[in-house]
Amino acid sequence: xxxxxxxxxxxxxxxxxxxxxxxxxxxxxxxxxxxxxxxxxxxxxxxxxxxxxxxxxxxxxxxxxxxxxxxxxxxxxxxxxxxxxxxxxxxxxxxxxxxxxxxxxxxxxxxxxxxxxxxxxxxxxxxxxxxxxxxxxxxxxxxxxxxxxxxxxxxxxxxxxxxxx
Amino acid sequence: xxxxxxxxxxxxxxxxxxxxxxxxxxxxxxxxxxxxxxxxxxxxxxxxxxxxxxxxxxxxxxxxxxxxxxxxxxxxxxxxxxxxxxxxxxxxxxxxxxxxxxxxxxxxxxxxxxxxxxxxxxxxxxxxxxxxxxxxxxxxxxxxxxxxxxxxxxxxxxxxxxxxxxxxxxxxxxxxxxxxxxxxxxxxxxxxxxxxxxxxxxxxxxxxxxxxxxxxxxxxxxxxxxxxxxxxxxxxxxxxxxxxxxxxxxxxxxxxxxxxxxxxxxxxxxxxxxxxxxxxxxxxxxxxxxxxxxxxxxxxxxxxxxxxxxxxxxxxxxxxxxxxxxxxxxxxxxxxxxxxxxxxxxxxxxxxxxxxxxxxxxxxxxxxxxxxxxxxxxxxxxxxxxxxxxxxxxxxxxxxxxxxxxxxxxxxxxxxxxxxxxxxxxxxxxxxxxxxxxxxxxxxxxxxxxxxxxxxxxxxxxxxxxxxxxxxxxxxxxxxxxxxxxxxxxxxxxxxxxxxxxxxxxxxxxxxxxxxxxxxxxxxxxxxxxxxxxxxxxxxxxxxxxxxxxxxxxxxxxxxxxxxxxxxxxxxxxxxxxxxxxxxxxxxxxxxxxxxxxxxxxxxxxxxxxxxxxxxxxxxxxxxxxxxxxxxxxxxxxxxxxxxxxxxx
Numbered sequence: 001x002x003x004x005x006x007x008x009x010x011x012x013x014x015x016x017x018x019x020x021x022x023x024x025x026x027x028x029x030x031x032x033x034x035x036x037x038x039x040x041x042x043x044x045x046x047x048x049x050x051x052x053x054x055x056x057x058x059x060x061x062x063x064x065x066x067x068x069x070x071x072x073x074x075x076x077x078x079x080x081x082x083x084x085x086x087x088x089x090x091x092x093x094x095x096x097x098x099x100x101x102x103x104x105x106x107x108x109x110x111x112x113x114x115x116x117x118x119x120x121x122x123x124x125x126x127x128x129x130x131x132x133x134x135x136x137x138x139x140x141x142x143x144x145x146x147x148x149x150x151x152x153x154x155x156x157x158x159x160x161x162x163x164x165x
Numbered sequence: 166x167x168x169x170x171x172x173x174x175x176x177x178x179x180x181x182x183x184x185x186x187x188x189x190x191x192x193x194x195x196x197x198x199x200x201x202x203x204x205x206x207x208x209x210x211x212x213x214x215x216x217x218x219x220x221x222x223x224x225x226x227x228x229x230x231x232x233x234x235x236x237x238x239x240x241x242x243x244x245x246x247x248x249x250x251x252x253x254x255x256x257x258x259x260x261x262x263x264x265x266x267x268x269x270x271x272x273x274x275x276x277x278x279x280x281x282x283x284x285x286x287x288x289x290x291x292x293x294x295x296x297x298x299x300x301x302x303x304x305x306x307x308x309x310x311x312x313x314x315x316x317x318x319x320x321x322x323x324x325x326x327x328x329x330x331x332x333x334x335x336x337x338x339x340x341x342x343x344x345x346x347x348x349x350x351x352x353x354x355x356x357x358x359x360x361x362x363x364x365x366x367x368x369x370x371x372x373x374x375x376x377x378x379x380x381x382x383x384x385x386x387x388x389x390x391x392x393x394x395x396x397x398x399x400x401x402x403x404x405x406x407x408x409x410x411x412x413x414x415x416x417x418x419x420x421x422x423x424x425x426x427x428x429x430x431x432x433x434x435x436x437x438x439x440x441x442x443x444x445x446x447x448x449x450x451x452x453x454x455x456x457x458x459x460x461x462x463x464x465x466x467x468x469x470x471x472x473x474x475x476x477x478x479x480x481x482x483x484x485x486x487x488x489x490x491x492x493x494x495x496x497x498x499x500x501x502x503x504x505x506x507x508x509x510x511x512x513x514x515x516x517x518x519x520x521x522x523x524x525x526x527x528x529x530x531x532x533x534x535x536x537x538x539x540x541x542x543x544x545x546x547x548x549x550x551x552x553x554x555x556x557x558x559x560x561x562x563x564x565x566x567x568x569x570x571x572x573x574x575x576x577x578x579x580x581x582x583x584x585x586x587x588x589x590x591x592x593x594x595x596x597x598x599x600x601x602x603x604x605x606x607x608x609x610x611x612x613x614x615x616x617x618x619x620x621x622x623x624x625x626x627x628x629x630x631x632x633x634x635x636x637x638x639x640x641x642x643x644x645x646x647x648x649x650x651x652x653x654x655x656x657x658x659x660x661x662x663x664x665x666x667x668x669x670x671x672x673x674x675x676x677x678x679x680x681x682x683x684x685x686x687x688x689x690x691x692x693x694x695x696x697x698x699x700x701x702x703x704x705x706x707x708x709x710x711x712x713x714x715x716x717x718x719x720x721x722x723x724x725x726x727x728x729x730x731x732x733x734x735x736x737x738x739x740x741x742x743x744x745x746x747x748x749x750x751x752x753x754x755x756x757x758x759x760x761x762x763x764x765x766x767x768x769x770x771x772x773x774x775x776x777x778x779x780x781x782x783x784x785x786x787x788x789x790x791x792x793x794x795x796x797x798x799x800x801x802x803x804x805x806x807x808x809x810x811x812x813x814x
């Protein structure tokens with residue numbers, strides 16, 4: 001039932017939405033392009049004490065203090081930084097924040113036919129931020145509600161944001 | 166719950182204008198009401214209130230905010246009765262008008278979306294209605310009405326509907342109808358409502374400037390007849406003189422827009438603006454967002470200038486211009502403290518009524534300016550202090566008379582600028598702090614204080630959290646409710662609180678806060694290859710550490726002996742040779758750093774804009790090299806002593 005509702009909702013939304021895709025832990029994720037402000041090279045942030053290790057610190061983005069989250073550490077626990085490391089600057093929940101991923105792939109347009117509801121994973125994994133799966137040729141994209149992921153409780157980026165249910 | 170949609174489609178911009186104007190009008194109304202003396206009401210003040218309420222009603226009607234129209238309409242009726250002296254003004258009127266103003270404020274807040282539910286207006290509406298009918302006002306008043314000269318003949322049906330409508334409101338007599346272009350319609354009507362009621366019905370069918378209403382009996386008039394035509398103020402723009410200086414309803418949305426576009430202002434607006442213009446020159450309204458953006462940009466420039474200087478040496482002109490620009494921009498953010506003070510007369514009035522006390526409030530230095538952000542943050546602590554002064558400081562009239570003081574107590578509020586800070590004093594001539602009660606209370610709570618301690622130390626006790634609650638100290642000795650909260654809030658702003666008190670003569674609380682929150686004087690230190698910023702206000706001294714004076718204490722970290730004191734130590738970096746002594750709320754701690762970099766002004770950037778609060782860090786700033794440096798929260802560091810050393814990284 002939930003899957004049907006989800007599919008219906010996906011179908012109801014505007015046709016041919018654009019997504020930015022990136023690779024993380026061998027998987028391909030897709031996030032709505034409208035949430036992406038820019039893509040930057042790695043610059044060493046100022047570390048902040050008493051924060052989890054995946055929060056790398058804050059950078060000065062043209063006068064704004066922006067937190068940087070390394071999703072590689074968050075999802076697989078390790079990361080190295082070199083000249084190929086990229087940061088995706090997002091605008092979510094009226095905040096600006098940066099995420100570090102393995103690599104940014106491309107921008108794809110997905111028609112409703114290419115978007116499918118995500119299978120139920122059971123309670124084991126927190127998959128609430130996965131809104132569906134996208135198919136482009138033989139690539140499978142994990143459609144991600146990046147806002148939900150970044151404002152989630154375990155990201156510890158935001159205080160007391162009401163979680164949509 | 167969402168407010169119903171407004172009547173006109175492109176109402177967004179108008180709504181914005183309406184909300185701002187309505188707030189201003191309501192502010193003006195409240196101000197006028199508070200100075201209104203029931204014994205001898207100022208006719209001009211009453212007229213001013215009437216005009217402001219009428220303006221709100223007119224615009225609210227335009228935007229389809231029916232509930233606001235309904236309430237302001239009855240207010241208008243009451244004000245109409247009062248300004249025409251059909252009945253003497255009473256305190257009850259003023260109270261009701263003030264409370265009704267609050268309800269209108271809530272209604273507007275609801276329409277704006279900043280208030281969750283529509284306020285209940287029925288009670289206050291009924292109360293105001295009762296006041297309209299109260300007193301010696303005649304049950305029915307008789308008006309003779311002339312409509313015309315008509316621009317063109319009215320539709321017969323419309324005319325009939327209007328006459329029928331009037332007949333249901335009251336008695337209609339001797340209509341003389343000459344319904345042709347240039348003709349007139351005359352009749353007399355007696356009805357229970359006021360002139361405003363009548364007018365609002367007539368305006369449904371004819372334009373306001375064609376309506377002439379004369380009262381043919383009833384109470385004698387104290388004010389000139391409102392039907393006397395006013396000389397046109399701007400004849401070029403407004404060819405038709407308004408029938409009544411205070412009355413003007415836009416008959417259609419397009420008329421309103423047209424008037425706006427033409428630059429013509431409503432009479433009431435002009436009146437208020439004229440009053441506002443007295444003393445200050447022309448001004449424009451700028452959104453806070455734009456202003457903050459400007460401040461941010463200048464902050465950027467300051468940083469860029471620092472970078473340039475670092476790389477290529479100093480450019481004295483550039484530095485000077487940058488600093489001047491920065492000062493000029495910061496000055497734009499400055500708001501007179503009257504923005505906070507103006508709420509206190511009302512507060513004091515209400516508190517004095519609630520506690521059965523007679524209180525007068527005297528204010529000075531209202532024009533002292535401080536940063537907008539600061540204004541918002543000192544409002545609560547100041548409110549608390551004023552409330553304390555009235556609630557606990559001042560005695561009842563009987564007690565005051567018994568003590569040989571005038572029955573009416575006084576609360577003084579004053580503000581002044583001293584260097585880079587603003588000093589605000591809240592003083593009362595009440596009973597003052599009761600030293601023996603405080604000492605007794607301290608003993609009861611097991612606090613160590615010598616019975617012969619100086620007053621200054623005794624007064625400090627009331628800042629202790631939980632020291633004074635309503636059922637302990639306040640009943641007998643006075644004040645202290647939440648004084649710890651006041652002090653904490655002021656400390657967060659980088660300010661301080663001082664107390665002075667004399668038994669039987671009153672007490673004064675002095676709050677001093679920095680002018681601005683956006684830029685602070687800071688000391689920069691290096692530790693572990695990182696730069697940290699310490700607010701200069703909290704730095705006591707920096708010194709070279711002699712290893713012999715650095716001792717470890719089992720389970721309690723280490724201490725550093727500085728002259729007579731043993732200070733808890735927090736090591737930020739690797740080196741143990743340089744210590745910076747910081748102080749917060751009277752407690753000190755030593756921070757061991759690797760190097761002292763220097764003193765400079767830094768632009769404070771909130772971490773919470775895009776991130777969240779981090780314990781131990783109060784904000785961030787951007788250094789000359791473009792990197793982010795963290796501003797340490799000294800209060801947090803100092804208070805964490807004993808729980809193990811606070812580690813910044």
